Amino acid sequence: MSGVPTIGVFDSGFGGLTVLRALTERLPQARFVFVGDTARLPYGSKSRRTVARYSAESAQFLVRAQGAQFLVIACNTASALALDAIEDAVPVPVLGVIEPGASAARAASQTGDVLVVATEATVQSHAYAAACSARGLRALEKACPLLVPLVEEGWTEHAVTEEVVRIYLDELRAEAAARGMVADTLVLGCTHYPLLRPVIERVLASGDAGAVRVIDSAESTAEAAVGLLHAQPGTRAGAIAETEIRCFATDSVEKFERLGSRFLGRPVGKVELLDLGG
Helix, strand or coil: CCECCEEEEEECCCCCHHHHHHHHHHCCCCEEEEEECCCCCCHHHCCHHHHHHHHHHHHHHHHHHCCCCEEEECCHHHHHHCHHHHHHHCCCCEECCHHHHHHHHHHHCCCCEEEEEECHHHHHHCHHHHHHHCCCCEEEEEECCCHHHHHHCCCCCCHHHHHHHHHHHHHHHHHHHHCCCCCCEEEEECCCHHHHHHHHHHHHHCCCCCCCEEEEHHHHHHHHHHHHHHCCCCECCCCCCCCEEEEEECCCHHHHHHHHHHHHCCCCCCCEECCCCC
8 A cells, every 4th residue: 555545434324424534533634435325225124145245336436446445344234244245345455343343342341241232233143242252252232223313313412312322221231230241331333323422421321330431333443444554554644635535325415415414523525426236
């Protein structure tokens, strides 16, 4: 890899912009190309084979058409079901969101017991449980299907959202206690959930259990990406004045432009329509 890196970031929608946000904070002088496959979401209802095909197509576009030298798969479903297929499809390093999240949980946990909140598809894959188990952790996963629509509605600080979060976390902690777990770490296993981190931490702090540290897998993935990029020979910083971001969506460009700034923390600019086929 030579010069300023071009980093491709892929998600089935625009939740992965939280990962892009974390990346830009750590790599302010890099070029980023983001693809949101909004025409074919949700990936969670698709077969593993279909998710692998869709993900590989986006990865190939980022590498072949946009010159990405490094890929970050900012999608928990694609990371869980298609990481191998993506690695086979492109000749560049590929990083998903699940392994970095599990590694961060291992570094944070003192008890070895970890909780994971995610979408139904990610929980059904048990990818976080497997990654945590490989690191000597016990993980209990819970699907929280109401949280994504609440985030997309913009209700990140709404009383309804806080009550929903409280119900989910109370159920999760009750199940953990019934299993004899002493969980001290909670992994946010969906790229929408970082927008709810203040609410989640507030709910956790109000409980009777001990302190629970929240792991933002977007932040963990960005940290891992920086480490991998720095290990690549010839990468340098400072060759461009500021972060360059180019966004593509396969459908709903106007919605992407409207909601994307919530996730990215800045205007996403003009989003380009991308046709990847059926």
